[in-house]
Amino acid sequence: MLRLPGHGPGPVRAILQRLALALGCLVLVVAVVYLDRHGYRDAVDDSITLLDAVYYATVTLSTTGYGDITPASQQARFVNVLVVTPLRILFLIVLVGTTVEVLTERTRQQYRHARWRATLRDHTVVVGYGTKGRSAVRALVAEGMDAQRIVVVDPDPAMIAQANEDGLAAVLGDATRRDVLEQARVRDADRVLVSAARDDTAVLVVLTVRQLNTTASVVSAVRESENAPLLRQSGATSVVVSSEAAGRLLALSSSSPATGEVLEDLLVPQTGLEVSERPVRPDEIGRDPRESDDLVLAVLRGGRALRFGSAEGNPLVAGDRLVVVHDNRDGE
Numbered sequence: 001m002l003r004l005p006g007h008g009p010g011p012v013r014a015i016l017q018r019l020a021l022a023l024g025c026l027v028l029v030v031a032v033v034y035l036d037r038h039g040y041r042d043a044v045d046d047s048i049t050l051l052d053a054v055y056y057a058t059v060t061l062s063t064t065g066y067g068d069i070t071p072a073s074q075q076a077r078f079v080n081v082l083v084v085t086p087l088r089i090l091f092l093i094v095l096v097g098t099t100v101e102v103l104t105e106r107t108r109q110q111y112r113h114a115r116w117r118a119t120l121r122d123h124t125v126v127v128g129y130g131t132k133g134r135s136a137v138r139a140l141v142a143e144g145m146d147a148q149r150i151v152v153v154d155p156d157p158a159m160i161a162q163a164n165e166d167g168l169a170a171v172l173g174d175a176t177r178r179d180v181l182e183q184a185r186v187r188d189a190d191r192v193l194v195s196a197a198r199d200d201t202a203v204l205v206v207l208t209v210r211q212l213n214t215t216a217s218v219v220s221a222v223r224e225s226e227n228a229p230l231l232r233q234s235g236a237t238s239v240v241v242s243s244e245a246a247g248r249l250l251a252l253s254s255s256s257p258a259t260g261e262v263l264e265d266l267l268v269p270q271t272g273l274e275v276s277e278r279p280v281r282p283d284e285i286g287r288d289p290r291e292s293d294d295l296v297l298a299v300l301r302g303g304r305a306l307r308f309g310s311a312e313g314n315p316l317v318a319g320d321r322l323v324v325v326h327d328n329r330d331g332e
Helices: 011-035 050-061 074-119 131-142 157-165 178-183 199-212 225-234 242-255 257-267
Strands: 040-042 069-071 124-127 150-154 169-172 191-194 217-222 238-241 273-279 295-301 304-307 321-327
Touching: 011 050, 011 074, 040 050, 050 069, 050 074, 069 074, 124 131, 131 150, 150 157, 157 169, 178 199, 191 199, 199 217, 199 225, 217 225, 225 238
Parallel strands: 124 150, 124 191, 150 169, 191 217, 217 238
Antiparallel strands: 040 069, 273 321, 295 304, 295 321
């Protein structure tokens, strides 16, 4: 179920590459022997055909060596020493390496999985790697999160393969099942992002997550706003109504394209204006939020959000967190 991003070709591809190399060695020896066929002797007859060359190359590279076909001329023996013998050694290395690859691949995968599970803590689990899930991951990575701290859960093998290509660990399976979420280490997760294809699936996923982890921040996308309260009752920390948000952005962009561009700029990380959360700086304590270098949209204090306007006239105190808009075009 668990698939970690690979650091090279997969086992099947590696075996095919080695078989292709072995076949190349065989073809090269056949060509060398057939071109110099007059320098070889056959115990059955004096002629060396193409089939005889293939036969000689096969028994020679495999070290069987029946001795019925032998190099007789000085040139043929010289070519055997300089060409055929090194190719025989390479052929054997390829075969032995392929066998070792098959025998050790499962052990290596088990070791990687065990090491991954032992070191993964306070990570982010993304349920669903469709358009919304991929966009969320890109935004997290753009904000500085290590891709190795993100685990994707999706029932589609193609999405799992895509997640691995993006450098993410992924679990193939239905996220409404406890055993699948346990594979993703949801018990130790700090955040869970749910971008399921259906609202009822999202509700079941959130309920299952809350059975395993009661403290993680759970953010879920929902298509219909009428299902948002049900998700909150199921344990979602925050709910994003994707269809209505997209509809409002479409309508706003049609009536005021410039405003729509500003909002899109705010949503796309590292393109210009950016919304982020940060702790209050020591030099800001005791000052009005309007005096901050950044545009303060809200002040988070004691579990409450003092939004723009209501935060004015309330001096900032130690422990506050600020939701701000800043210019990220210079990488700030």
